[in-house]
Amino acid sequence: MPRKTTEAAATTKSPARKTATRRTTKKATEPVLSWEHVATRAYYIHLEAGGEPIDNWLQAERELQPA
Numbered sequence: 001m002p003r004k005t006t007e008a009a010a011t012t013k014s015p016a017r018k019t020a021t022r023r024t025t026k027k028a029t030e031p032v033l034s035w036e037h038v039a040t041r042a043y044y045i046h047l048e049a050g051g052e053p054i055d056n057w058l059q060a061e062r063e064l065q066p067a
Helices: 006-013 033-050 053-066
Strands: none
Touching: 033 053
């Protein structure tokens, strides 16, 4: 006995599903404090106010530290 069209459609294999990939959140990374950034900021502090180089350097490091 021939199958009905609805039965034939119900028994056919469905197309393969794609596997789901999980979304991952990017972790916030702290900015890298480089020697060049500190040196540049210390230079500009020197141009604005003068002062001792070591004091300018330490001030530049404090200003550039991430909060």
